[in-house]
Each structure stands twice: as structure tokens, then as C-alpha cells.
Amino acid sequence: MTQPVAYRAAIFYSLGDPAKVGLENSFAWHEDGVLVVADGHIQDVGPAPEVLNRLPAGTQVVELENRLITPGFIDTHIHFPQTEMIASYGDQLLDWLNNYTFPEERKFADPAHAARVAKLFLDELLRNGTTTAMVYGTVHPQAVDAFFTESERRNTRMIAGKVMMDRHAPEFLLDTPESSYADSKALIERWHNKGRQLYAVTPRFAPTSSPEQLDAAGRLLREHKDLYLQTHLSENRKEIAWVKELFPERSGYLDVYDHHGLLSERSIFAHSVHLEDGECERLHATGSGVSFCATSNLFLGSGLLDLARLERFDVNVSLGTDVGGGTSFSLLQTMNEAYKVLQLQQQKLHPLKAFYLATLGGAESLRLDDKLGNLLPGKEADFLVLDLNATALMHARTQNAQTLYEKLFVLMMLGDDRAIESTFVYGKCQHGKNGV
Missing domain, CATH: 3.20.20.140 (Metal-dependent hydrolases)
Structure with missing residues (x-):
């Protein structure tokens, strides 16, 4: 086993379809979280105080201040x-x-x-x-x-x-x-x-x-x-x-x-x-x-x-x-358009549903949810580091966001490739600047 690497940032991922399990049960959110990766897989994830306490001595911790980690x-x-x-x-x-x-x-x-x-x-x-x-x-x-x-x-x-x-x-x-x-x-x-x-x-x-x-x-x-x-x-x-x-x-x-x-x-x-x-x-x-x-x-x-x-x-x-x-x-831009398509039919696309469709929903449809779609331990380590302040407008709007839902909605409406700071594939950075 290779030495694990721990990434510290805000962490968000889906646990289920909000239409089936309800909004509050459909996601995991760690405002200050740690994601631990080794050998291409997620080893651990959770609140920073808990995960840091159980990390092996000497584990490298990459601090990603003011960043959000999501599944690919x-x-x-x-x-x-x-x-x-x-x-x-x-x-x-x-x-x-x-x-x-x-x-x-x-x-x-x-x-x-x-x-x-x-x-x-x-x-x-x-x-x-x-x-x-x-x-x-x-x-x-x-x-x-x-x-x-x-x-x-x-x-x-x-x-x-x-x-x-x-x-x-x-x-x-x-x-x-x-x-x-x-x-x-x-x-x-x-x-x-x-x-x-x-x-x-x-x-x-x-x-x-x-x-x-x-x-x-x-x-x-x-x-x-x-x-x-x-x-x-x-x-x-x-x-x-x-x-x-x-x-x-x-x-x-x-x-x-x-x-x-x-x-x-x-x-x-x-x-x-x-x-x-x-x-x-x-x-x-x-x-x-x-x-x-x-x-x-x-x-x-x-x-x-x-x-x-x-x-x-x-x-x-x-x-x-x-x-x-x-x-x-951009699937962020696709979420943006999906929201508008549903608005034209007097339906609403909640940001939790949108991110579910782009991650775990896709994995479930492809019967790959045992491997992909969220950041639970054992899954393959395909994940993103997002910058919610990637543009001046996103930064200004995010400062006025009061809840996680609001921040995710700003990301899906204003975000595009500029918000993708890093893309990790099987634990390795394949795009961006946060590789180790």
C-alpha cells in the first residue's frame, strides 16, 4: 500500500436521491473535512478533528483553504x-x-x-x-x-x-x-x-x-x-x-x-x-x-x-x-440548463438533486455506485477540488450565500470550467494544481 495523502477542505457528496430519501438525508457535508486517499481509493472521510486524530503518524496533509471537494x-x-x-x-x-x-x-x-x-x-x-x-x-x-x-x-x-x-x-x-x-x-x-x-x-x-x-x-x-x-x-x-x-x-x-x-x-x-x-x-x-x-x-x-x-x-x-x-x-453548465428546462414546466431543480444527478445518480444509472458517485471509503478516488470564488462575480455572490444549498446553487448557475481547480483520477491529479 502506498502512503496515504489527506486533503483538508470543505467536503460535500450525495448519499441518495433527494426525491426518495428527502433533502436532509440525501447528502454528507463537512464544513471542515478531511478526505484520505491511497492506492486509488478513498480510505477515510469525515470531520477534520475526527479524521486527523486517526491518521497514521507522518501522513501528509494537503490544506485546501476555502475550497470544496466533491466527487468527479x-x-x-x-x-x-x-x-x-x-x-x-x-x-x-x-x-x-x-x-x-x-x-x-x-x-x-x-x-x-x-x-x-x-x-x-x-x-x-x-x-x-x-x-x-x-x-x-x-x-x-x-x-x-x-x-x-x-x-x-x-x-x-x-x-x-x-x-x-x-x-x-x-x-x-x-x-x-x-x-x-x-x-x-x-x-x-x-x-x-x-x-x-x-x-x-x-x-x-x-x-x-x-x-x-x-x-x-x-x-x-x-x-x-x-x-x-x-x-x-x-x-x-x-x-x-x-x-x-x-x-x-x-x-x-x-x-x-x-x-x-x-x-x-x-x-x-x-x-x-x-x-x-x-x-x-x-x-x-x-x-x-x-x-x-x-x-x-x-x-x-x-x-x-x-x-x-x-x-x-x-x-x-x-x-x-x-x-x-x-x-x-461542463456538467455545471448542464445543471444550469436543466434548472431552466424544469422552470419552463413549473418544476424546480433543487441543487442537491442537480449534484446527485451529476454524481451518484449517474453512478447508479450505470450500476457503478459500488465504485463511483460519492466519497465513501472503498470508492475509487475520482474527485474534484472546486473554487467557489473562481470569478469575481462568484466570489461576490457566494459571500451573500447563507446556506450550503445556496452556495451549491450559485456554483451550478455561475460555475463552469473555471471553478474546477483540480481533477483527480484514481487518486492522481490529472488536471489543475493540487497534485502531490
């Missing part, structure tokens, strides 16, 4: 090939794919291009405090290899997969049911559970996969019981109408995926803005999750996710930036 953020829906087309003007979903996304993704046939963008993408994630993400590749297996190679180098816990897409896209991006199965299987054998890397079967969305390809995706999930599934669901009303035209024999959009065996406790459906009650019931029954991509839904004009409705059906919900439809890698 978890982004459950993002596209690494869309990094350099973020903020593309003027289209809604289907035109945006044809005019911007598909031409950009063509470049990822070149492994050198994929490797360069993978580095930029992971730099941006860590700069914004995201330590785990569920990531789309492209149709090219070499691009997924490049992504996992860069993630393995940093020891980040990432979930990624090769896009499966055999129709309704440019010829240069199409695979086949057979090739998508073979390429995905080879990537699974090469990367799934290699260190902290995990694999997600990734049909882009129902319109771009034939029934035969969706069958191939289901076959992969049956053959490897701990794989993930990521895809899009009910993002845009024109998209939903298209799915109904393509699959008239199915009762709805979710039923297309259900028919092919793609719903499970490790399945994440991005967006899910326009669901029917029966679809909510089926998501709950199968343990499937929804990634709430507020920034992207606003940018592409897709619609407003009804969080209260998903809570009534007890559907797992987490947050996704959905870069490049989303316009920021």
Missing part, C-alpha cells in the same frame, strides 16, 4: 467525434446530423485524426471535472481504439462503443449487420474490463439501424452479460414520426429497442423527451436509464424533459452534456 462528475451521454463541430449553427436534429455530424465523423477513418481528437476530448472532460463518461465513437473501430488507448493512458473510467449504422446515412459511414457485430465483438474482447475501460454496444438510433443490425446488437448483449447499451430515444418529434414509418409493426419508439432485446439495467437512452406512459413503465421495469441532455435539447430545439414524470414512474435519470449537440463540456 459523471456524464452519461456525449460524442467524442463531435468535439470540433460543437456550436454548429441553425439546424434541428435530423438536418443537423446530415449537414454537420456525418461529414465530421467521416474524418475518423484516419487513426491519427481520431487520436488527436481523443486527447483534446479527454483534456476537455477533465478540465470540466468529468471523470467518467458514456461516450459515442464513430462507425470506425480504429477511432474507438484511439479513444480507449488515450483513456487507458490516463486511467479514466470510460464507457464507449463503436457506432452501428447500416442505413439512412452517407455511404462512407455505413457498416453492415455482420461487420458491426464482428467489429464490436473484437473491440469488446480488446477493451471491455481492461483496467477501468468498459464497452457499450452503440446503435446510433433506430432509424439508422436495420432490424437485422438491432438483432446483432441484442446478440452482443446476450453474449456478454455485463456490457452496456447506449442509444438515442424520443429526442425530436420528426424523429419519432420517422421511427413509426420505419417500424410500423412496433407499438412505439421504445418498443423497437425492446423487441430486439436492448433494454436492461445497463442500458442508457439519451434524451427521452417525448415518452408515453407505457414507455416510462417499461423503462422502470427493465431498470433502464434516461440521460437528461438539457443543453442539447434546448440548442437543437428538441423539447423539454419532464423530470417529475420520470420520478413518478421511478425511472433512473442522470445527466448528459451531449457534446456536440450540447454546447458545453
